[in-house]
Every structure is written in C-alpha cells, then in structure tokens.
Amino acid sequence: MIHSRKLTYLILGIVLLFNIIGMTIYSYLGRYLQYLGTEKIFIQIIVTLIPLSSFIFPPIFGKLSDRLQNRKIFILIGGVSLPIIYLLFIFIQNLTFIIILVLLYGVSSSLLGLSFILFQEIVFNDQSYISYYNSMVVLGWFLGAQLGGIFIDIYGIQNLFLFLLVFSFINLGLLVFLEEERDIIIEGFENYEAQQKKLNLLIEDGEFPLNTSIYYALLFRNFGIRPIMSILTIIMAFHLSSDSEIGFLIGFNPLIQFFLMILMGKLISVKNQKIFMVIGYLLSSIVIFGYIISIDFFSFLFFQILVSFSYSMFWSATHFYIAQNTTPRNKGKYISLANSSFYLGSFSGGLFFSGLLLVNSDYYVAMIPLIFFPLLSALIIILKFRNLEGE
Structure with a gap:
C-alpha cells in the first residue's frame, strides 16, 4: 500500500x-x-x-x-x-x-x-x-x-x-x-x-519501545570502518599502478549495492533482521582485515564485494526494523537518531584514526585496532537486540 x-x-x-x-x-x-x-x-x-x-x-x-x-x-x-x-x-x-x-x-x-x-x-x-x-x-x-x-x-x-x-x-x-x-x-x-493487533497494543502507550542497541551498533561499525574508506584510494595505490583500476574498484562498491539493496528488501523479514545485522557487522571486520592483507586487484575486488554485502545487510535490516516500529508521530526522531549515530561514528572514528597516525604514521599499523569495533557492533546486537514483533 x-x-x-x-x-x-x-x-x-x-x-x-x-x-x-x-x-x-x-x-x-x-x-x-x-x-x-x-x-x-x-x-x-x-x-x-x-x-x-x-x-x-x-x-x-x-x-x-x-x-x-x-x-x-x-x-x-x-x-x-x-x-x-x-x-x-x-x-x-x-x-x-x-x-x-x-x-x-x-x-x-x-x-x-x-x-x-x-x-x-x-x-x-x-x-x-x-x-x-x-x-x-x-x-x-x-x-x-x-x-x-x-x-x-x-x-x-x-x-x-x-x-x-x-x-x-x-x-x-x-x-x-x-x-x-x-x-x-x-x-x-x-x-x-x-x-495490527500486536502493534496496536504498543500504540496505547504512545511510544514504541525501540531497542537502543541498534544505535550503538551503527556508531561502533562506522567508528571502525569509515576512516579507512577516506584513505582507501591511497591504500590501493600502494599495490595498483593503474588509476583506472582504482576508479573501478571504488565505483564498483555502490554499483553492486544498488542491486543488493533491492535484494535485501526481498530477503529480510521480521524474523531474520537480527541475523542480517550480525552478519553485516561481522563482514565489516573481515573487510578491514582484508584491506590490510590485499596486495592485488582481485583481492581488493573480493573485499569490495564483501563490504557491499556488509553495508546492504546491516543498514537495510536496521531501517526495516525502525520503519516497522514507528509512526508519523515519532518516525522523525528515531530515523534521525540512527543517522546521527552513523555519522557520529564516522566523525569520532576519524579523530581516533588521526590520533593513531600521529603515534605511528604507518597506515596498516593504524588500521589494526579498527578491526575490533565492528566486532563490538555484532556483539551488541547478539546480546542486546530483541525484536518484540519477531520473537
């Protein structure tokens, strides 16, 4: 409708x-x-x-x-x-x-x-x-x-x-x-x-009990991976001599996400939202490790595909959850909090990464601690997230 x-x-x-x-x-x-x-x-x-x-x-x-x-x-x-x-x-x-x-x-x-x-x-x-x-x-x-x-x-x-x-x-x-x-x-x-009988019971209280774990998970995921995205072309240039190869790899990411986002709309349901969130965050950690060990075009391509799956999975599942549990009376508040958490992670992660580079200017050394933050996001969802409608 x-x-x-x-x-x-x-x-x-x-x-x-x-x-x-x-x-x-x-x-x-x-x-x-x-x-x-x-x-x-x-x-x-x-x-x-x-x-x-x-x-x-x-x-x-x-x-x-x-x-x-x-x-x-x-x-x-x-x-x-x-x-x-x-x-x-x-x-x-x-x-x-x-x-x-x-x-x-x-x-x-x-x-x-x-x-x-x-x-x-x-x-x-x-x-x-x-x-x-x-x-x-x-x-x-x-x-x-x-x-x-x-x-x-x-x-x-x-x-x-x-x-x-x-x-x-x-x-x-x-x-x-x-x-x-x-x-x-x-x-x-x-x-x-x-x-929606079950939904109607929640409305009587005037506010949906959204699980706050989704905001912390968004924050820590972006805290870990977003700083790397801003220097990814530099990392790729260490191993790839062609600007056209680098341009293809960077552009390939959102292109494949276009199709994955549509696919997620078909695959994700209330019952499996938590699974998609967890897998999405785990893949983000794997991708950070992958960028560290990649040495040629095809290894970078593989991890660009993984990061596309990662983003499509956790982002779609999170916003489907928010959409299904909000109304015009509170939708602006909860969606904006999700976006704010996302960008707060980007900003604070960027500052943290800059501090690591001040201590050690080697990009690869500075990237290692970032692996653990998306893992923390996955752990938060595993332990704290509960979709009342799906369980």
Whole structure:
C-alpha cells in the first residue's frame, strides 16, 4: 500500500540527485582544498566537518518535524539553501568561510535527509519500497563519483562547485512539485495500525519501545570502518599502478549495492533482521582485515564485494526494523537518531584514526585496532537486540 505513486517516484528522483551531489563533494572536496594550497592537516579537519554536522542536526530536525507534523518545509529549506551554498563556494576561497560553508552544507543535507522519513510515511513502511529508496542512495553515490570525476577531468577541479550548482538546481526543480498531505498519511497509518493487533497494543502507550542497541551498533561499525574508506584510494595505490583500476574498484562498491539493496528488501523479514545485522557487522571486520592483507586487484575486488554485502545487510535490516516500529508521530526522531549515530561514528572514528597516525604514521599499523569495533557492533546486537514483533 502506498499513498501516491507519483510522489513516491518524485522522492526517489530527489534522493538520487541529492546523493549524486553528496558523493561528489565527499569524494572531491579534499582535492579542491589541495588545489587551493590548503595544508594536509587542515584538509583532514575540514573534510571531517561533514559527518560532524551530519550527526548534530538530524535529531534536532527530526524531532522538530515530528512535533510540527511537517516534513516538506524542512526539505524545501534544505533544497533552496544548497544552490546558494555552492554559488558562494564558487566565489569564496578564504579557508574560514569555506569551513562555514561546509558546516552549512551539513545543515542542508540534514534537512534534505528528512525525505527518507516522508518516503517511509507515503509508502506506509513498505519494505520493498524502502529498499528502492536505499538503492537510489547508493546509485547516487556511484553516479556522483563517476560523473564528478569525468567533469573534473574535462573542466578541472577548480570548477567542482559549478557541477554541484547545476545538479542542485535540478534537484530544486523536482522539490517544487513535492507534496505532503499529512492528514491522509496519518489516516492511512491509523487504518494500518488498526489491522495490527500486536502493534496496536504498543500504540496505547504512545511510544514504541525501540531497542537502543541498534544505535550503538551503527556508531561502533562506522567508528571502525569509515576512516579507512577516506584513505582507501591511497591504500590501493600502494599495490595498483593503474588509476583506472582504482576508479573501478571504488565505483564498483555502490554499483553492486544498488542491486543488493533491492535484494535485501526481498530477503529480510521480521524474523531474520537480527541475523542480517550480525552478519553485516561481522563482514565489516573481515573487510578491514582484508584491506590490510590485499596486495592485488582481485583481492581488493573480493573485499569490495564483501563490504557491499556488509553495508546492504546491516543498514537495510536496521531501517526495516525502525520503519516497522514507528509512526508519523515519532518516525522523525528515531530515523534521525540512527543517522546521527552513523555519522557520529564516522566523525569520532576519524579523530581516533588521526590520533593513531600521529603515534605511528604507518597506515596498516593504524588500521589494526579498527578491526575490533565492528566486532563490538555484532556483539551488541547478539546480546542486546530483541525484536518484540519477531520473537
């Protein structure tokens, strides 16, 4: 059951464009700062600010949108602000102002991230459609990395934000048609809840008892693996002489995730959510170890496939669980907490990894302790996670 197919496809288009933009700036901001002559330590700090702002603001906007029962206004503000930010990036090269713009980008992306909440509401938590949303996210990552790279090869890194400006205007053009019929959404959820006897008992208390272990698991997984993703091209370059091979390996990850996200929508159920979470987190630890021991193209390819399975499994299972146990009254709060935990892990893990490199500048030595954090995520889920509906 979905509220509006037109609105469903519109949001899928919006999230595709937004993630093309997001992956492009994540992938090439460091190179742009290098082009400006920024010192390495400042490049690392500025790039780290993106996940910093992405864990601070989502809970605020999510809870506020729950209270106001309005997602559209927040999404529109985010969509309008993006072209302004990129336009300022084109004309500003002062490092202090660039830091401010990066933080503002984090605010805007947090606002646009509420589209996931609205999407779950208009599809009434349909697991298959949620998997389509996730697949559009990773397809955007793939296209952002590839199209951004092609554009930079042709027009130069100095025109990076011209590329982002064009896509942000296209995204804004789609956002103009965004609708939110809140009364119909709430009525649809009430009808759905009335058919779920077990779910209905939980609603009487006004709040779903979501298991908090999912947030700690997300945090520790990203704490361990995300810092490595930011230096993965450097690690690969130690063993691979071809930039085209490295580019293929990096782009292959989100491309295969596109299909895996759709597959997870078919495979994951209430009864096996915990299993998929645990396996996903265990695979993340194996992948970190794999990056340490990889020495050629095919070994890197194998572990890129594993990391694709890892992310698709734990991320899909976690968000299916949240979707099935929330309503329009609290959905913004819980989804935003998940996203915040995810980015808090990225930010704090990046700082931890930087500290390890200060102690020992060898990347491989610094990567070894990170293996244990996704294992901790798996252990947390094994010991603490319990899906009341599935058990």
